[in-house]
Amino acid sequence: MNEPTDHNEAIERYLNGEMSPGESQAFEKQINSDARLADAFDFHKELHNALKAYGEREALRRQFNDFHREINAAETPPITTLKPEKPHREKSKSEHGPETVTLGQLYRTAAVAACLAVVLSVSAVFFLQSIQAGEKQAEPVNYMENPLPEAMEPTPERSDDRTEAEGTPETAPPSPRASATAFAIARNGYLVTAAHFVKNRHYFHVKIEPDSVAPYRAKVVKTDARLDLALLQIVDERFEKFRRLPYPFKSGEARLGESVYTLGFPGEEMVYGEGSISALSGFKDTVEYQVSVPLNPGNSGSPLLNERGEIVGVITGKHSSIDGASYATKSGYMLEFVNTYADSLKDVKLTFSARNALKRRKRPDQIVRLQPFVFEILAK
Amino acid sequence: MTEQKGMTDEQIVTGIRTNDPVALRTLYRQHYKMIVHFIRQNNGSEADAKDIYQEAMIVLVEKIRKEEFELLSKLKTFIYAVSRRLWLKQLKKNERYSGEVKDHEYYEDWTADTDDIESLREQHAVIEKSMAELGEPCKTVLVDFYFRGYTMEEIATKMGYTNPANAKNQKYKCFQRLKKLVLMHKTHTCV
Numbered sequence: 307m308n309e310p311t312d313h314n315e316a317i318e319r320y321l322n323g324e325m326s327p328g329e330s331q332a333f334e335k336q337i338n339s340d341a342r343l344a345d346a347f348d349f350h351k352e353l354h355n356a357l358k359a360y361g362e363r364e365a366l367r368r369q370f371n372d373f374h375r376e377i378n379a380a381e382t383p384p385i386t387t388l389k390p391e392k393p394h395r396e397k398s399k400s401e402h403g404p405e406t407v408t409l410g411q412l413y414r415t416a417a418v419a420a421c422l423a424v425v426l427s428v429s430a431v432f433f434l435q436s437i438q439a440g441e442k443q444a445e446p447v448n449y450m451e452n453p454l455p456e457a458m459e460p461t462p463e464r465s466d467d468r469t470e471a472e473g474t475p476e477t478a479p480p481s482p483r484a485s486a487t488a489f490a491i492a493r494n495g496y497l498v499t500a501a502h503f504v505k506n507r508h509y510f511h512v513k514i515e516p517d518s519v520a521p522y523r524a525k526v527v528k529t530d531a532r533l534d535l536a537l538l539q540i541v542d543e544r545f546e547k548f549r550r551l552p553y554p555f556k557s558g559e560a561r562l563g564e565s566v567y568t569l570g571f572p573g574e575e576m577v578y579g580e581g582s583i584s585a586l587s588g589f590k591d592t593v594e595y596q597v598s599v600p601l602n603p604g605n606s607g608s609p610l611l612n613e614r615g616e617i618v619g620v621i622t623g624k625h626s627s628i629d630g631a632s633y634a635t636k637s638g639y640m641l642e643f644v645n646t647y648a649d650s651l652k653d654v655k656l657t658f659s660a661r662n663a664l665k666r667r668k669r670p671d672q673i674v675r676l677q678p679f680v681f682e683i684l685a686k
Numbered sequence: 687m688t689e690q691k692g693m694t695d696e697q698i699v700t701g702i703r704t705n706d707p708v709a710l711r712t713l714y715r716q717h718y719k720m721i722v723h724f725i726r727q728n729n730g731s732e733a734d735a736k737d738i739y740q741e742a743m744i745v746l747v748e749k750i751r752k753e754e755f756e757l758l759s760k761l762k763t764f765i766y767a768v769s770r771r772l773w774l775k776q777l778k779k780n781e782r783y784s785g786e787v788k789d790h791e792y793y794e795d796w797t798a799d800t801d802d803i804e805s806l807r808e809q810h811a812v813i814e815k816s817m818a819e820l821g822e823p824c825k826t827v828l829v830d831f832y833f834r835g836y837t838m839e840e841i842a843t844k845m846g847y848t849n850p851a852n853a854k855n856q857k858y859k860c861f862q863r864l865k866k867l868v869l870m871h872k873t874h875t876c877v
Contacts, residue, residue, distance in 0.1 A: 361833020373714040661846025
């Protein structure tokens, strides 16, 4: 590797305190006798500090946006008709004034509250069936998780844990066992899925090949209801590290009309779906895209990729009455969400990739490389 | 994370200096409505309020984290004064300033020193503009190294470089490019 020939290296070691006392004394002497070196040193130091401060500001902004979403999420919409007419509604989190919320946010808040209400009160199967029966629903977004009524039980020791159909709808889990999709975002075992799927569920198991008969345990480390994202961490002794992720995450917006595709687990088999970005804002909010990708229950949490193999979004749900209208949270918001968490970690680093091993490959080849990083996730 | 409504300014300052997220969150939630109200009263929207408020908060947190910081006024006063100043500047820039400011009823009684805000913001602007032009992956590489304190090995893993030496070389190139951009913007703002 060609090593820089100027004083960069020395300046940096000096600023980082990596020089021995003798070395740094000699370096100071050199600075004092060499005006050009002194200038270079000052500028380097200034930039060094500016970069630190810049990083800190970015971290602050992410935290602030987090607080801000909390403030918005806590506001109760005053227009009660926006809420679904459901008997078991999730209690609103706070009763204080809505005057600081814009109308768009109000609608969104209502939508989120409504979806939680539905997920909490009835199983998703019932929800889907009720729509097929032509019943009018106040909440048109279907969340694409998959309840598995008699799915395999990953850990036998937990099978006696709970008998279903007991408890009030508010406290009961949405369904005894269910599945969705998650994908890796960092080599050290972090996954992203949809927040509505993890809500009120406690045990998460990730099917990782080749040991999919004995899924890996995972825990939820952060959720954001507004973005409908959840960050999971694999906490199984068997897990070491993922291979290097083949895909980068797009920080900017995808383009209208761009062709996109997704891989998910509506059943035990991985299913591919394709379509395009049909709107740059989703269900009354700009944190999502509307995409024309066919979805089935179990697709929640699937990655959405563009032709170059960049992750552009995370699948969250679909519209129940508009054909082909699905929704995905934009990857830029996902990055923000994950980074806020990463900044709060002291001893662990959450690293994610900027490399793209998919870029110039044909789609079936991209999929082959993607497969080891997209998982079926079971919960109860 | 719990919110603590009863935190005093002193507790918040200490909390922010020790990186306590509860203090930051409490501070953020304490004064937001005041600024929304002010900006709405003065030709602005909720979105404007969010931007201005976050800028003011960044200035405040940066100040608090500096060693020489002394709490000379109430945090509330400082946030209001900085937000006010930033907002009026933006109104003037967009030629929407009517010459009249509808203020908080007690504003006259408050005092806060905000004189160095403009120069601070100019410094921010230079690096922010340069970083935006620098783009990825340089942005991430530099922030990971200088702010997050990642090693070259970690950067190589994260960014998919073949080895730490390669990552170091990339970092060096990024730093050199940033230098050029900063010099360019500095001379621009000085003219």
